[in-house]
Amino acid sequence: MSFFASVEMAPGDPILGLTEAYLADPRPNKVNLGVGIYTDEQGRVPVLKAVQQVEQALARDTQPRGYLPIDGLPAYNKLSQQLLFGEGSPLLEAGRVATAQTIGGSGALRVAADLIKQVAGDKARIAISNPSWGNHHVVFRTAGFQLQDYRYYDDTTHGLDFAGMLEDLGKLEPGTVVLLHACCHNPTGVDLEPAQWAQVVELVKERGLLPFVDMAYQGFDQGIDADATAVRMFAESGIEAFVVASSYSKSFSLYGERVGVLSMVGADRDEAARLRSKIKQTIRANYSSPAAHGGQLVAGVLASSELRALWESELGGMRERIHAMRAGLVQKLAAHGHEFGFIQRQAGMFSYSGLSKPQVERLREEFAIYALTTGRICVAALNTQNLGYVADAIAKVVG
Numbered sequence: 001m002s003f004f005a006s007v008e009m010a011p012g013d014p015i016l017g018l019t020e021a022y023l024a025d026p027r028p029n030k031v032n033l034g035v036g037i038y039t040d041e042q043g044r045v046p047v048l049k050a051v052q053q054v055e056q057a058l059a060r061d062t063q064p065r066g067y068l069p070i071d072g073l074p075a076y077n078k079l080s081q082q083l084l085f086g087e088g089s090p091l092l093e094a095g096r097v098a099t100a101q102t103i104g105g106s107g108a109l110r111v112a113a114d115l116i117k118q119v120a121g122d123k124a125r126i127a128i129s130n131p132s133w134g135n136h137h138v139v140f141r142t143a144g145f146q147l148q149d150y151r152y153y154d155d156t157t158h159g160l161d162f163a164g165m166l167e168d169l170g171k172l173e174p175g176t177v178v179l180l181h182a183c184c185h186n187p188t189g190v191d192l193e194p195a196q197w198a199q200v201v202e203l204v205k206e207r208g209l210l211p212f213v214d215m216a217y218q219g220f221d222q223g224i225d226a227d228a229t230a231v232r233m234f235a236e237s238g239i240e241a242f243v244v245a246s247s248y249s250k251s252f253s254l255y256g257e258r259v260g261v262l263s264m265v266g267a268d269r270d271e272a273a274r275l276r277s278k279i280k281q282t283i284r285a286n287y288s289s290p291a292a293h294g295g296q297l298v299a300g301v302l303a304s305s306e307l308r309a310l311w312e313s314e315l316g317g318m319r320e321r322i323h324a325m326r327a328g329l330v331q332k333l334a335a336h337g338h339e340f341g342f343i344q345r346q347a348g349m350f351s352y353s354g355l356s357k358p359q360v361e362r363l364r365e366e367f368a369i370y371a372l373t374t375g376r377i378c379v380a381a382l383n384t385q386n387l388g389y390v391a392d393a394i395a396k397v398v399g
């Protein structure tokens, strides 16, 4: 009998399963609003010009392919810190941040989860917004954490249940990790206002929780600095320790290059040095070192003032296109007599549309429009060619 005879079939990923069904659908007017990928006016994943320029330079001057250091390219880490914490950040000047290049934002989450689990032992607990990106639960559960939910989304207003959130966070045991989406909350698109962040930061500090900020969409709502409000507020709060996992998958349109960053903040330089050593040990035990190419692309763009400006303008273009699609969808639905104004108040690639499971199923069966059964739609997959079709179809299924 095979060693693996007892292995059971694991359930498929619902989002990737949806993409497979979409790809197999022969209908020419099909639209995939399921997967979290930004596509441009032509429905393509963009190749940013700034990235292309670095890529061409790398190809002209081919270098030997050695290993990167365990924690990745030093320039990538330094430039990432500036993007997250802001240039001249007192935290950076004090040497309190240990940063490593990781295999996507997912890798940052996993490395941090393993490390925090080592520190917290049997007491490792994490509170996650309800709802959240499905992988949050998977990563932290697999790393040995006990999971808790905190209230977040209010389906009557399609906005934030801030009172519920504060109440739930206020009841957490000291030492609990609190996972917070910095901006462009996945899956709801519902974010906190700066004044609300200030209250959360205060509560987290008072209660002795460990903030863990996940920032996968920096620059997709209002801009690099505005979208980092939560990180900057924690940095200024006097909280001694917190964690930031971030990703360039979306902001550089480099999904498959797996470019992420883990930053762990300690009380002082010495604590950060110990954290850095533990981050490296954890990476070594998982995958040894990160991949070079994507890291070189990002570092190459961020290191050049000219390319960085080009990237920021391209990022601004993606952001504005998403805002325009949100506005367009709301307007078209209003023309059909349906009030979806909340879609314009939500931010980033996703919206919790409020569509029910049967409505989502009708969209797929009758109109070849694919969305998640939770009602999450990827507004970054809309473009001027499919917007009218999608709006008409939604208007029909909501009746």
Ligand code: PMP
Binding pocket: 036, 103, 104, 105, 106, 107, 133, 181, 186, 214, 215, 216, 247, 248, 249, 255, 258, 259, 260
């Ligand atoms: N966090 C959140 C909230 C995300 O939505 C994503 C990407 N879907 C990630 C982290 C991970 O990004 P990456 O693809 O870089 O692993």
